[in-house]
Amino acid sequence: MEIELLIVPDCPNEAPAARLLRQALDDVGLRTMRFTTVVVTSPEDAEKQQFTGSPTIRVDGTDPFAEPGQPPGMACRIYHTAMGPAGVPDLATLRQALKQAADH
Helix, strand or coil: CCEEEEECCCCCCHHHHHHHHHHHHHHCCCCCCCCEEEECCCHHHHHHHCCCCECEEEECCECCCCCCCCCCCCCECCEEECCEEECCCCHHHHHHHHHHHHHC
């Protein structure tokens, strides 16, 4: 399984997203699984990566939080969580996405 954390330079949500991702991996029994941080530096790179905002978590090349019609861009990303809009996804949903990917 390949996991990536895509961010723009100086993303204020990079550290919280990395901590959340590490916690979710540990919680679902993937303690040894590593993830790669990818810095998206240009609109062209965002287009090529299909990057829809920072931070984006991809599992095996797929964004489990993708929303239809969301265009690529170099902006902060807002996640719709049970607690309202947030700069990172909620832990339960991230755990579920990682568990589904690991089960396949």
